[in-house]
Structures are given as C-alpha cells and as structure tokens.
Amino acid sequence: MINWKKDKTNGDYLNEMKNSVNYQLFKKCTSLYELVWFNEILNFDRDDFNEIIPDFNQLISNLEAKTVKA
Numbered sequence: 001m002i003n004w005k006k007d008k009t010n011g012d013y014l015n016e017m018k019n020s021v022n023y024q025l026f027k028k029c030t031s032l033y034e035l036v037w038f039n040e041i042l043n044f045d046r047d048d049f050n051e052i053i054p055d056f057n058q059l060i061s062n063l064e065a066k067t068v069k070a
Contacts, residue, residue: 025055025058
C-alpha cells in the first residue's frame with residue numbers, strides 16, 4: 001500500500017494511502033503515534049495506552065487481512 005523509503009515523512013505515506021479504505025484509521029494512528037513519539041501527550045500512561053491500542057490493533061488486523069487476500 002505504501003512504498004517505504006528512509007527519507008519519506010508520515011505525510012508522504014498518508015498521501016500514498018489516500019485512496020485506501022484504511023486511510024482514516026491510518027491517519028488517526030499516525031497522528032496518535034506522532035503525539036506519543038514526540039512526547040506531546042504529557043504523562044502518557046497505561047490508561048492512555050489502553051485507550052489508543054484498539055485503533056492500532058484494528059489497523060494491523062485490516063492490513064493483515066488485505067495482505068492475506070492479495
């Protein structure tokens with residue numbers, strides 16, 4: 001679905017995913033990842049993790065199902 005390259009940004013990947021049925025979920029997970037990675041969510045804890053992990057699990061499940069069908 002994307003062509004990974006070392007110098008690409010998340011915006012580049014979002015652009016590549018724009019026609020995918022998983023675009024909105026990918027966009028949400030990308031935004032959440034950036035918030036956590038760049039420490040924009042102060043005091044990120046287990047409760048915060050438990051709140052966002054279902055979105056990531058759903059995206060992984062969707063992508064795995066797509067890979068199996070391909």
